[in-house]
Amino acid sequence: MKTYQADQIKNIALLGNSGSGKTTLAEAMLFNGGVIERRGTIEAKNTVSDYRPIEQENGNTIFSTVLYTEFQNKKINILDTPGLDDFSGGVISSLFATDTAVMTINVQNGVEVGTEIHFRHTEKANKPVILVVNGLDHEKAHFEKALEMMKERLSSDIVVIQFPVNEGVGFNAIIDVLKMKMLRYAKDGGKAEVLDIPAAQADRAEELHSALIEKAAESDESLMEIFFANDTLSEDEIRKGISKGLASRGLIPVFCVSSKYNIGVDRLMEFIVNVAPSIADMPPIKNTKGEEVKPNPAGHAAVYVFKSAIEEHIGEINYFRVYSGKVHENLDVVNNNNNTKERLSQLYVCAGKNRTKVPELHTGDIGAFVKLKNTKTGHTLAVPGNDWKLEGVQFPDPKYRTAIKAQSESDDEKLGESLNKIHLEDPTIIIEYSKELKQIIVHGQGEYHLNIMKWHLDNLYKIPTSYHPPKIPYRETITKSAVADYRHKKQSGGAGQFGEVHMIIEPYEEGSKEQTMMKINGKDVKIAVRDKEEVSLPWGGKLVYVNSIVGGSIDARFMPAILKGIMEKMEIGPLTGSYARDIRVYVYDGKMHPVDSNEISFRLAGRNAFSTAFKNAGPKILEPVYDVEIMVPSDRMGDVISDLQGRRGMVLGMASEKRFEVIKAKVPLAEMNKYSTALSSITGGRAVYTMKFAEYAQVPGDVQDAVIKAYSEEEEEE
Ligand SMILES: Nc1nc2c(ncn2[C@@H]2O[C@H](COP(=O)(O)OP(=O)(O)OP(=O)(O)O)[C@@H](O)[C@H]2O)c(=O)[nH]1
Ligand SMILES: [Mg+2]
Structure with missing residues (x-):
């Protein structure tokens, strides 16, 4: 294999709705470049790209695939990506690693849900887009209709470089308004015969040629001047303008192909090697030090x-x-x-x-x-000399979770190893071993995503597993102050045990100050803060521990033992056994015994006093609430909002963004179970969303009752 230099390499990612022909197009590109001798098909399960068992079983690309081809002494690296949104990790990483997105459009359907979603990925990644209308051989092909949809739904910067002469069955000719030629293909495609444009297509070709020149001139000032002076541009100048327009996303060219019959693919490849932005044309990316990494x-x-x-x-x-x-x-x-x-x-x-x-x-x-x-x-x-690293691919946050169990306990270890491998291959699957919930939680992009994962566990790793509803990591806190005393005393021969603790607890809010005066058993008591410790809890929130002992009723050396006792109870809240958070404890009095007081006595006294105080302080359950951002076409916004309200969601705002409405809401995690599936059915798959943990919030009374009931039933079972 030849060695290619930077200026001989083009990197493309194939994007587009599932079924729009990305994998079939890749196959034709490999064939035209001589990398393969026969073109495989999806139906025969023998394409180069869809080589994994699950892909052949389903007829869809699931993982991105790295491919290359050679054309006119240049190399095109091709990353074929999955069109199904649950596998967007492969799309995002492929866009990152390439310079141009080639998006296929199924000419029968025009712009589909996946087209819009992938187009937005290219916007986010700020990568050039070449649109390729595919399937022009199909009896239901309708180029003009697809083009209208593309202009309306994707971008007004779309410019036609090719249109079909005879779409539908028997399709074999394309007018190319950059070359101003007709390209005609033999029965099994391949290399075009280049002919003059027939009279019937001449006017349309001229009109589109002028539009292309104008658009190309717009992307560069010097070209604009030439255009004003001469009223036209040379073919090379048009190429230069297109290349610049592509790089800045100011121009989105449209090509015509039938991947199935390898028609138009050679010309598309020629355009990619000659006109698509090269590595040096793209803005440099940044490393983690904020420096530009110039190629x-x-x-x-x-x-x-x-x-x-x-x-x-x-x-x-x-x-x-x-x-x-x-x-x-x-x-x-x-x-x-x-x-x-x-x-x-x-x-x-x-x-x-x-x-x-x-x-x-x-x-x-x-x-x-x-x-x-x-x-x-x-x-x-x-190598030494480059000590930086790239910021790299930003994979999407997970938005679907489920608990998983090996059907046989003897598979537990194997399951753990397999899940690690699955995560290595697909970083959008995240595995969480939750000690708190006593569950293994898998997080992914959607129900289908995790069903495919299960297929791999069943068929490749041979581990029978089952999915279960994931538990919610509740927290507990208090809503008012409460006082409690506890005396721990034991005198059964030998050394005795003695410790007495008086405490008051109150709700803690970030930034709040300690009280100076408190009512204890009906009396106003002055609080002198002698010492204070802010414990940042590993499960979120804080415990603030205040020593306000007066007159040395408890030695400072016993204070850590009391805190230890309190922490034991912070791990099992009184309502549901969940972790507690956001509580301030004042130890304001107590008693010691000159001989019998020791650490264990104060630990037990602290624990029991805290336990009583907690129960009397209006304990409440907190639940995790997520920031949810949903992008939805305007006509479905009402349905999405009323569904959110049914999920105890709070809509915070709405904004129009390009062709979509963006809804921002806060929704409890407990109500987000299977949301991706539900949203998809409400919107016909036309919405996308992200979710990110926001905060813990108190649950409403009826929900609290239900959670406590479920917890006690579960306790009984165990
Ligand atoms: N008639 C016709 N069918 C095509 C053409 N290109 C692809 N197909 C068929 O369309 C179906 C989907 O093609 P794929 O290449 O798998 O589409 P994809 O975009 O890779 O789909 P995903 O991997 O699911 O994202 C297959 O049955 C192909 O044979 C074409 O140009 N004409
Ligand atoms: Mg595919």
């Missing part, structure tokens, strides 16, 4: 791992992009994320599961290495 082919080597996988017979494989310099076989590097040394003993370029060994890879190129010890997705590897 410098002569610089020290640095690569970023955007994807890890586990492959049969090989084990872990890491896919990377070179961000600076070049890497070669046996290069010693440092993993800047964990400061370990790694040796890149072998380098590969990949087309699906087929790997070709290469001696070196240059800036901008994409490849893979195997058998590294401490490297995974998100890590930067570099």
Whole structure:
């Protein structure tokens, strides 16, 4: 395999709605580049990209796949991504690692839900987009309708470079208004025959050619001047303008193909290698120090791992992009994320599961290495001289959770190992071993996402598991102050035990001050703060422990033991056994015995006094509340809001953003169970949302009663 320099490499991510033909297009690109000798199909389950068992079973791409092809002495690295939104992790990491998004549009349906969602990903990532209308051979192909939808729903900067001559069955010709030629294809596609534009298409071609020139001129001032002077641009000037417009997202070109028959694909590839922005044209990304990482082919080597996988017979494989310099076989590097040394003993370029060994890879190129010890997705590897790491891929927060159990306890250990592997391959699946809930919770992007995960556990890892409703990590706190005394006394031969503690507890709020006067048993008592400790609780919130002993009734040396006793009770609230938080305790009096007082006595006295006080202080259950942000088409906004209200959600605001309404709300986690499935059915899959933990809030009375009842029933069962 030839070695490619930075200016000979183009990196594209294939995006688009599920079923719009990304994988089929990739197959045609590999075939046209001579990487494969026969084109596989989804139906025959033999495409290069969809090689994993689950993909062949379902006929969908599930994991992003790294591919490459060669065309006109250039290399195109292709990342084929899944169209289904539950697998958006692969889309986001692929966009990160490439310079241009090539989005397929199924011409029968035009803009679909997934098209809109992926288009928004490109906006967020600020990457150029080439739109490819696919399936023009289909009997229901309707190019004009699809184009209208694209202009209306995606962007007004769309500009047509190609339109079909004879869409539908028998489709074989395209008018290209950049070349101003007709491209005609033989029965099984491949290389176009370049012909003059027939009279019937001439007017439309001229009109679109002018529109293209104007749009290309708009992207660059010097081109604009030439355009004003001459009223036109040369083909090279148009190319330059398109390239600039692409890079700044001011111009979104439209191409026509039938991936199935390999029609138009050669011309699209030619456009990608000649006109799509090159590595040097894209704005440099930043490292964690805030410095720009310019793609410098002569610089020290640095690569970023955007994807890890586990492959049969090989084990872990890491896919990377070179961000600076070049890497070669046996290069010693440092993993800047964990400061370990790694040796890149072998380098590969990949087309699906087929790997070709290469001696070196240059800036901008994409490849893979195997058998590294401490490297995974998100890590930067570099030679000394580059001590930075990239900020890297920002994977979406999880929005769907479930509890998982191995059907047989003997599989517990194996389940843990397998879940770690699953997370390594898909960082959007997050595993949480909750000591508090006594459950293993898996977090993912949606119900389907976790069903696919279960398929892998059943079929590849061979571990029968079951999903269960996840418990909610409730907290408990108090709503008013309460007083309690406790005397611990034991005198049964030998050394006795004695400790007496008087305390008052009150609700604690961040930033609030200690009281100076309190009513204790009907009397006003002055509080003198002698000492104070703010304990930040590992489960969130605080316990503030105030020593306001007067007259030395308890020695300072016993104070830590009392706190220890209180902390024991903070771990099991009186209502549901949940962790407690946000309480201030004043120990204001007590008694010691000259001989029998010791630490254990004060620990027990502290624990029991606190337990009584807690029960009398109006204990309440707190529940986790999430910030939920939903993007929804305007016509479905009402339904989404009324559904949120049914979930005890509080709508905080609404705003129009481009073609969508954005609803911001706070919703209790307990009501978000299976929300992704519900939202999808309310909106026909047209909404997307994110959720992030916001705070703990008191639950309403009826909910509190229900939670306490469920807890006591559960206790009885156990
Ligand atoms: N008629 C026709 N069918 C096509 C064309 N391209 C793809 N298909 C068919 O459309 C279906 C989906 O194609 P894929 O290539 O799997 O689509 P995808 O975009 O990769 O889908 P996901 O992986 O689910 O995101 C398959 O049955 C293909 O054979 C085309 O140009 N014409
Ligand atoms: Mg696919």
